[in-house]
Amino acid sequence: MKKKNKICTAIVSIILAILFISPFYLVLVNSFKTQKGIFSDVIGLPGESFTLNNYVEAFKHLDFIKSFTNSLLITVFSVVIIIIFTSMAAWMLVRTKSKVSIFIFLMFSASMLIPFQAVMLPLVAMAGKIHLLNPVGLVFMYLGFGTSLSVILYHGFIKSIPKEIEEAAAIDGCNKFQTFWIIVFPLLKPTTVTVSILNSMWIWNDFLLPQLVINRPEWQTIPLKMFYFFGEYSKRWNLALAGLVIAMIPIVVFYLAMQKYIIKGIVQGSVK
Amino acid sequence: MNKDSRKWFIIFVAPALFAFIVVVLIPVIMGIIYSFTSWNGIEDKANWIGLSNYIEIIKDDKTFFSSFLFTAKFAIVSVITINVMGFVLALLVTRGLKISNGLRGIFFLPNLIGGLILGFIWQFIFTKGFDFIGAALGIDFLRGWLADPTTGFWGLVILMSWQMSGYMMVIYISGLQNIPDDIIEAAKIDGASDGQILRRIIIPLVSPAFTIGIFLTLSNSFKLYDQNLSLTAGGPYNSTEMIAMNIYNSAFKYNEFGIAQAKAVIFLIIIAAITLTQMYYSKKREVEM
Numbered sequence: 001m002k003k004k005n006k007i008c009t010a011i012v013s014i015i016l017a018i019l020f021i022s023p024f025y026l027v028l029v030n031s032f033k034t035q036k037g038i039f040s041d042v043i044g045l046p047g048e049s050f051t052l053n054n055y056v057e058a059f060k061h062l063d064f065i066k067s068f069t070n071s072l073l074i075t076v077f078s079v080v081i082i083i084i085f086t087s088m089a090a091w092m093l094v095r096t097k098s099k100v101s102i103f104i105f106l107m108f109s110a111s112m113l114i115p116f117q118a119v120m121l122p123l124v125a126m127a128g129k130i131h132l133l134n135p136v137g138l139v140f141m142y143l144g145f146g147t148s149l150s151v152i153l154y155h156g157f158i159k160s161i162p163k164e165i166e167e168a169a170a171i172d173g174c175n176k177f178q179t180f181w182i183i184v185f186p187l188l189k190p191t192t193v194t195v196s197i198l199n200s201m202w203i204w205n206d207f208l209l210p211q212l213v214i215n216r217p218e219w220q221t222i223p224l225k226m227f228y229f230f231g232e233y234s235k236r237w238n239l240a241l242a243g244l245v246i247a248m249i250p251i252v253v254f255y256l257a258m259q260k261y262i263i264k265g266i267v268q269g270s271v272k
Numbered sequence: 273m274n275k276d277s278r279k280w281f282i283i284f285v286a287p288a289l290f291a292f293i294v295v296v297l298i299p300v301i302m303g304i305i306y307s308f309t310s311w312n313g314i315e316d317k318a319n320w321i322g323l324s325n326y327i328e329i330i331k332d333d334k335t336f337f338s339s340f341l342f343t344a345k346f347a348i349v350s351v352i353t354i355n356v357m358g359f360v361l362a363l364l365v366t367r368g369l370k371i372s373n374g375l376r377g378i379f380f381l382p383n384l385i386g387g388l389i390l391g392f393i394w395q396f397i398f399t400k401g402f403d404f405i406g407a408a409l410g411i412d413f414l415r416g417w418l419a420d421p422t423t424g425f426w427g428l429v430i431l432m433s434w435q436m437s438g439y440m441m442v443i444y445i446s447g448l449q450n451i452p453d454d455i456i457e458a459a460k461i462d463g464a465s466d467g468q469i470l471r472r473i474i475i476p477l478v479s480p481a482f483t484i485g486i487f488l489t490l491s492n493s494f495k496l497y498d499q500n501l502s503l504t505a506g507g508p509y510n511s512t513e514m515i516a517m518n519i520y521n522s523a524f525k526y527n528e529f530g531i532a533q534a535k536a537v538i539f540l541i542i543i544a545a546i547t548l549t550q551m552y553y554s555k556k557r558e559v560e561m
Contacts, residue, residue, distance in 0.1 A: 006369065013364045013371070017378045020434065023393050024381075026401050042404035085288040092284035096277070104289060111296055113547055117519045118540040119299035121533050122306060126299065144498060145294020147288045204365040206384030207498050208520075220457060223388050225381050230392055230502070237396060247389055255384050262384070266439065267446045272485055 014111075031055070031241035038237050054242035061233070062225050062243055063217075068250065071221040074135055074210075075203045078142035079196050082150050085143060087192065091153030091184055095163070105155065108148045116208065124212045138213045150195045153262055153269065157191040158184075195263035197258070204251070222247050300540075302552070306533045313529035318536060325534035335541035336535055337511060339518040340542075346514065353433045354489045357480070360438025363470075365441070366448050376445075380438035387435070391502025394431045396502075398423070421511035424504045428512065431499055436492065440485045458497030487550055494543055515539055 030038050037049025059190040088195055093101045125143070127133050132140065161184070169179045185192075216218065220228075226247050233239045255262060307325055309318035329336050361379050365372045382390060398417035406414030417423040451474060459469050497516040500506065506513035506521070513521070519539060523532035 006367065010371070013369065013375050016361070016364070017375050020378055020382070020438075023397055023434070026397055026419055030396070030400075038400065042401050077335075085291070088284040089288040092281055096281055101281075101285075104285065107297075111292070113540075113544040114296065114300060115516075115539055115543045116399075117305055117497075117516050117534075118536045119296055119524055120519075121313065121529060122299040122302040122535065123295060126302070140291060141295050144286070144291040147292045148296075151288065178283070180284070187456065201384060205388075207386065207388045209503075213384075223386055226392075227388060230427045231537050238399060239394065240392065244389055244392055248385055251384050251386075255381065263376075263380065263400055263442055266442050268438075270443050270488060 009093055027241050028243055030237065031245050033238060035236060035238045038241075050240075053240045055246065058222075058229075058239050058242040058246055061157045061229055061239070062222075062246060063220075064246055065223075066218065067220055067222050070252075071204060071223075072136070074138060074142075074221060075200050078139045078146070078203050079199045081139065081143050082146040082199050083192055083195055086147055086150035087154050087185060087194070087227075088180060089147075091158055091180055094158045095166075096154055105151070109149050111148045112152075120208075120212065129214065133213055133215065135219055135246040136163060137216060138210060141213065142199075146199050146202075149269070150199065153195055154162075154188065154191055157188060160190075161187055189209060191268075193216045193261050194265040194268045197262055222250075239242070273501045288493075303533050304537055306417050306481060307537045309530055311530045311533065312340055312527065316324065318530070320403055323524060325530045327522060327539070329533060329534055335483035335530070336515075336522075336538075339513045339515050340509075341424070342512065343494060343496075343514045346496075347490055350432045350436075351486055351489045353429060354436045355440055355485050357433055359444050359478075361437060361441040362448055362454070366445060379441055380483070382435045383436075387496075387498030388502045390431060390435055391499040394427065394434075395503055396428050398428065402559050411522075418504055419508060421508070423535075424512035427503060431503055432493065432496070433467070435499075436489060440444065440489065441486075443485050444481050447478040452475045464468070483551075487547065490550060491543060494546065513559075517543075533536035 026042065030042060031054055032046040032050055032052070033041075034049045034053075035053050037046060037051075040049075093105050124133075125150065127137055127141070131137075166181055169183045205223060207227065208220050210224050211227070213264050216226070226243060229243050230240055233243070308320060310316035310324075352375075354369050355490050363381070365375050369375075393510055395418065402414040402417045406412065411468060418427050455473060456469060459473055464472070495516060497520070500512070500514045500517050502513040508555065515535075516539075519532050519535045522528050522535060
């Protein structure tokens, strides 16, 4: 009976897994076909209509090296400043017992309720006036939007760290800055991993904010390039599919390398 | 607080707080003010027109109400499908099968890819893949997907269930792992069936995870934009346009910034109300259990 149960579970799981993977299969096989090949057979392997041309053209039209570099730089810079400033802020907010400190933390928490659309229009209008409609402005905005969740995550973790180590450091003559970076920050590593994974995934995939903030072609990130590319070639599925595959490769590689941390980070991020 | 510790407090907190104030706090306040004006998005001067924008949205703008209804309907259906599927997947991969880890990896994968790309993938599957299978097997039901409001609706539900159920699975796995093994062993010894164990022990003990799961999917469904844009772009004839896209179009398609901002304020109130109510009820239910 038990064995039978296990086999049933395995069969159901495998069927579901095949269903889950099938969209990727369809995109992948059809990205190697000619337009005609897709038209005559969507399900099968490429066979006679096999071509690599789609990839050559999609790579060129997506300006992939450029848009990949843009995405990478914007994501890395944003995540690094989010980590630096939110870990510092969270530590100070935990260690300072005052009304101001409680008020600031409550304000960060409450802002989790605000949807992006509620701030979108005034933010873009204001950013236009102070010349922030560029990648630097975008990174600054990611710090602003990323602050709440990251401060909350660090705040929760720092509360569990004993204060004694820091007091010992202070007696040894460390100022707050040294105490934080030498003693405290290394202890925060598990949360730093979570914060960096959650923020990288959000920023890497983000579409609407970059669309509103960076309008020059040479600044476009992968999602932006993909959007305009798709608009132009939506009738030519062979090219569009190759473009989709190219756009997905960096995320899949990142996932395979970091799977353990990603799943752990997701759980911690959602529980707060 | 003495002078020295105040100095350090400012140094440590100011950068994050400053970015937050400039990017979130000031725009929220400005947005609420703009919603009472004839703001056109470009000029600074905007005339105070009181509740006119709100009245116009309620009285004349049928698109906002219909996009709200569509979004609410979508949110209700997808919260159910995503959480049920997520929970089932979590049960399947915690049965100690050798392939469990690989399965988890597969179920979770769609969640990592951006909504825009996922929407394009499914646009291909619904319009080309479904059509091909429908034609080959003579199933009319599979043809012409995304060309009418109904298939557009279910297309979005399928896309979001595929993307988010792996995410919920991860949350429910951690809930399931928190259940001590000896409780289930004890129930087995007492002669409880698998169904009884699931209903009487597992589901009640996982209920905190359900709170999180339902909360996350509900607010995500209401805020959906990227997938909506890339799968149907609101079509045909705005019938699958969700709230976030309706706000965007008011501003950037029809240049009605004041109206768009008033819609955004209504949206803010809806999201905040849903989230707070849901948190309140879930907390209460947990206490009663």
